[in-house]
Amino acid sequence: MTFSGEFLAFILLALVAISGGVLLLNLTKVVHMVVALVFTFISIAGIYILLSAEFLAVVQVLIYSGAISIIMLFGIMLTKHNDEEEATAKGGKWRKAFLLLGVLAFGAVFYAGIYNLDFGSTPVALHENNAEQIGISLFSDYVIPFELMSVLLLVAFVGAIVLSKKDEEKEGEKE
């Protein structure tokens, strides 16, 4: 395998993404974990550019490393955390070890399936007018899922407002 620029960029982005994930598992403060995840999200946007999905890379930066991280940070600020993860109960260590073993077995099984996969497909011009291609496909073949998605987003936002609203009248009745 030659060390092309694409390969070098892939290695760098993958390293940043994976180290962000590992930091998520190992840091102790909650805010630091979310900031580590922002690095992962941004490098995943870089991976999207390597895979000739420029529109999705921009969407990833806007939604994941912008909106979702900020929502998570608000969730952290509005709740109280005992920052240090206290020593877990007695069964905690064994449970973690078994879960790690299970996840590693899962990863090994899937890696055995993909490690020398190659479809040998002919490349298509996904990077030329990427947003235009997505728009044409979205509004011709996938109109109905698109409209359903608008309904889903409306339901989710109304539901979020209703769930997180303070119900003061009810508390007043109780007392």
Added chain:
Amino acid sequence: MNGVPVSAYLALALILFCIGLYGALTKRNTIIVLISIELMLNAVNINLITFSKMGIAPSITGQIFAVFVIAVAAAEVAVGIAILLALYRNRKTVNIDEMNELKH
């Protein structure tokens, strides 16, 4: 033809998915569990976009699916944080072990 083989992208997605799965199963803070689920969804998105470029039948459809997955993930995060805040207002905890109202 291509500098990076398809298996490298799939392996990266697999590693990220495993990290997210382990975090979602072991962490006790509800916000970290939610954000681990986001990491798993991101790994799925990498797979979709990889197959949309280098799969058996490469086309733009994989990217369309990734757009839908991102929209659903955003809705899920909004509802998840709302449920978390409502639970915190009642129980004063974000510890996932103590959220067991539906158990009995």
